Amino acid sequence: MQKSQVTIKHIAQELGIAISTVSRALQNHPRIGLKTKERVFEVAKRLNYVPNPAAILLKKNKTNTVGVVFPYLQEEFFSQAITGIEDVISAKGYNVVISQSKDKLERENRAIKSFISSRVDGVIASISAETTQYYPFKELENHGIPLVFFDRVPKDVAVNKVRGNILEAAFEATIFLAKKGFSRIAILNGPSNLEISNERLEGYWKALKSLNLPIVQQYIKSTDLTKDSTSKKMEELLLLPEKPQAILCFNDYVALFAMQSCRQNGVIPNTDIHFVSFANLPITAYLDNPPIASVEQFAYKMGEQAATLLLKILESNEESEIIPEEIIIDTELIIH
Amino acid sequence: MQKSQVTIKHIAQELGIAISTVSRALQNHPRIGLKTKERVFEVAKRLNYVPNPAAILLKKNKTNTVGVVFPYLQEEFFSQAITGIEDVISAKGYNVVISQSKDKLERENRAIKSFISSRVDGVIASISAETTQYYPFKELENHGIPLVFFDRVPKDVAVNKVRGNILEAAFEATIFLAKKGFSRIAILNGPSNLEISNERLEGYWKALKSLNLPIVQQYIKSTDLTKDSTSKKMEELLLLPEKPQAILCFNDYVALFAMQSCRQNGVIPNTDIHFVSFANLPITAYLDNPPIASVEQFAYKMGEQAATLLLKILESNEESEIIPEEIIIDTELIIH
DNA sequence: CTGTTAGCGCTTTCAC
DNA sequence: GTGAAAGCGCTAACAG
Numbered sequence: 001m002q003k004s005q006v007t008i009k010h011i012a013q014e015l016g017i018a019i020s021t022v023s024r025a026l027q028n029h030p031r032i033g034l035k036t037k038e039r040v041f042e043v044a045k046r047l048n049y050v051p052n053p054a055a056i057l058l059k060k061n062k063t064n065t066v067g068v069v070f071p072y073l074q075e076e077f078f079s080q081a082i083t084g085i086e087d088v089i090s091a092k093g094y095n096v097v098i099s100q101s102k103d104k105l106e107r108e109n110r111a112i113k114s115f116i117s118s119r120v121d122g123v124i125a126s127i128s129a130e131t132t133q134y135y136p137f138k139e140l141e142n143h144g145i146p147l148v149f150f151d152r153v154p155k156d157v158a159v160n161k162v163r164g165n166i167l168e169a170a171f172e173a174t175i176f177l178a179k180k181g182f183s184r185i186a187i188l189n190g191p192s193n194l195e196i197s198n199e200r201l202e203g204y205w206k207a208l209k210s211l212n213l214p215i216v217q218q219y220i221k222s223t224d225l226t227k228d229s230t231s232k233k234m235e236e237l238l239l240l241p242e243k244p245q246a247i248l249c250f251n252d253y254v255a256l257f258a259m260q261s262c263r264q265n266g267v268i269p270n271t272d273i274h275f276v277s278f279a280n281l282p283i284t285a286y287l288d289n290p291p292i293a294s295v296e297q298f299a300y301k302m303g304e305q306a307a308t309l310l311l312k313i314l315e316s317n318e319e320s321e322i323i324p325e326e327i328i329i330d331t332e333l334i335i336h
Numbered sequence: 337m338q339k340s341q342v343t344i345k346h347i348a349q350e351l352g353i354a355i356s357t358v359s360r361a362l363q364n365h366p367r368i369g370l371k372t373k374e375r376v377f378e379v380a381k382r383l384n385y386v387p388n389p390a391a392i393l394l395k396k397n398k399t400n401t402v403g404v405v406f407p408y409l410q411e412e413f414f415s416q417a418i419t420g421i422e423d424v425i426s427a428k429g430y431n432v433v434i435s436q437s438k439d440k441l442e443r444e445n446r447a448i449k450s451f452i453s454s455r456v457d458g459v460i461a462s463i464s465a466e467t468t469q470y471y472p473f474k475e476l477e478n479h480g481i482p483l484v485f486f487d488r489v490p491k492d493v494a495v496n497k498v499r500g501n502i503l504e505a506a507f508e509a510t511i512f513l514a515k516k517g518f519s520r521i522a523i524l525n526g527p528s529n530l531e532i533s534n535e536r537l538e539g540y541w542k543a544l545k546s547l548n549l550p551i552v553q554q555y556i557k558s559t560d561l562t563k564d565s566t567s568k569k570m571e572e573l574l575l576l577p578e579k580p581q582a583i584l585c586f587n588d589y590v591a592l593f594a595m596q597s598c599r600q601n602g603v604i605p606n607t608d609i610h611f612v613s614f615a616n617l618p619i620t621a622y623l624d625n626p627p628i629a630s631v632e633q634f635a636y637k638m639g640e641q642a643a644t645l646l647l648k649i650l651e652s653n654e655e656s657e658i659i660p661e662e663i664i665i666d667t668e669l670i671i672h
Numbered sequence: 673c674t675g676t677t678a679g680c681g682c683t684t685t686c687a688c
Numbered sequence: 689g690t691g692a693a694a695g696c697g698c699t700a701a702c703a704g
Binding site: 005050051052053055057058061063072073074075076079083090095097098102110114116117118119142143260263285286287288289 | 452
C-alpha cells in the first residue's frame, strides 16, 4: 500500500504509444484521434491515474491556487466570505488555501511567507488588528503575486480593495439611534490602524454633526477587539458622570463583550444602554437580548466580489500595468 | 513586475560554482565549506531566492502538507482543534490545508479528491453528518495517504481515531441531571451514522439503567444537526403528555436551537426544561441563559493528539504495516 | 569539499 | 495524427 505513482508513462506503455500522445489526449488536444483519446481515458481511469500537480507547476509555473488570510475563521463574517470566495474560485478550477492570523502580525507574516513559497497565484487578505504597516504585503508584490484586500484594508495605499460602505452604514446607524430619542451616543470602535475603524468614526461624526449633536471625546473609545480591552473601555463608559444611552459597536463580538460587561456592572443592555453593531451575525440569533440593530454587510457577496476581482487580475494580460481597483458593497441596517 | 524566478542556477552562476554545491549549501550539508555556505546564503538573500516547492516535490515525492476536512470551520470546537493541529504540524515544518464539508457528503468528496490530486502527505478528517459510508475515504487508502479520524469517526472500521470519551461523558451528564432531581430526561441526539451519537445514547442508557429509571422511546430523538430538524424534534418533545424535565443535547448548537424552539413555544429553558450539552463552546458565554452544564471536550488538545498521531504515522517506516490506533481523550462536565 | 549527471512527471516545440 | 526530445528547478548518487 505505497503511494500509487501512476504516471502518463505507465499509460503510454500499457497502450504502446508515446507519452506525448497520452499527455495530449488527456488535455483533449484537437489533433489526437478520437479512438486514441478514448483508449487513453479508459486506461487512465482503470489505473486510477491522478496528474501530478508538481510536474505541471514546474512546467507551467502556475499553481491554480489562491491564498486567503483572514483574522478568524470562526467569525461568521469571515467564514461566510470564505464560502463566497470558494464558490467563485473553484468554479474557475482554482483551489483555495486558507490561513488565519488570529489578529497576530506574526501569524499573518508566516501565512504570507508560506503563500510565497508555495507559489500561490494570488492572495486575498483581511489585515490583522496588529498590522500597522503595509510592509508584510509588500513581499507579495516583490514576487509579483497579485493581492486583493478584503474588508480590513490598509489605509493610504493604492491597492485592490473590496469593502463595505462602512461610512454610510455608521452614519445611518447613528441616525437610527438618534431617531430613537438618544442624544448621548457613544462609539466602541476598533483599532485605528484599520481604515474601517476610521470610516465608522467618520460616519458617526457626520451623523452627529448633521443632527447638531455635540461630539464628546469621552464617548469615543477604541478597543483592540479582545474581550479584556473591550470590557475595560465599556467600564470607562459606565464610569462617566453622564453615561451614554446608546453605543455603536465595531462589530457583533464587541457588542457582545460590552453587553456582558454591562451586565456584570448591573446595567441592563438594551434597556439601560442600547446597542447597535456591525456584521449581523447568526450568533445574535441565539441571544435572548441581541443588539437592537446590526449592519448587514453581505459577507458572502463581498467574498464573491473579491474572488472575482482577483480572478480578473490573474486572467488579464500579466504584462499590462494594472491600476488598483476598489469595490464598495452597500450595507443594510437590520433592526432586530 | 513579473514572477521572480530566481533559481539555484542563478545563484550558482553569480558565484561561479556548481548548482549542486548551491543546493547542498542551502541544505546545510556538512561537507560544504563554511565560506561557500556563507556566500551562497548571502546571494540567496540578496536575490530574494525562494525554493520552488514543485521541484522539490517532484524530486522527493513529499509535499510536507497535511489536509484537514472538518464539517464547519466556524464552530469553535473545530476551530480550536484546527489551532491544535496547526501548532503541532507547523512545529514539524509541515503545512496544513483546510477544507470544510459543511456537513455535505459532496463537499467532503471534493475535498478528498483535491487532497489526492494535490498529493498531501496525510489527512485528518471529521466526517460529515451525511456520510454513511466509509467509502469516500477509501480513496485515500488506495493512494496510500494515511488518515486519522477526529471526533466524528466512522463506525465499524479499523482506522486511526482520536476522540473524546463520549460514552463516559454522556453517562456523567445524565447522572448529573438525575441528581438534580429530574427523572424525565430526554436526549436530542445527532444522526445515527455518527459513532459519537451512538456513544451518547449508550452513556445515556447506561446511566438510566444504573439509576433504575425507565428508558422511554419518545424521549430519544435524533436530529441532522440543522436548525429545522432540531426545532422539529424539540417540538415533538414539547407535545408529549409528559414533557421531559431535562434534555441532554448532542452539542451546544443543538441546545441553542432547542432552547430557541422552547421559547417560541412558551417554554422557558432552564426553568421549565433544563439543558445540558456537549462542547462547552465560548458562544455559551455570551448567553444570558446558557445550558446548565456542558461537556468540555478539550478540542485543542484533541487536535494536538490527532496531529501527533498523524505525524507519527508519516514518520514511521512507510513499509511497516501500521495497525490503527485509537486515542481517547477524557472529558469534563462543566457546570455553568 | 565540490562538480557532473541523471531524472522526478509533465508539456511542448519540432519533426514526420 | 503521432513521436522524439528538451527542459521546468531541484536533489542525490557518483566521481573526483
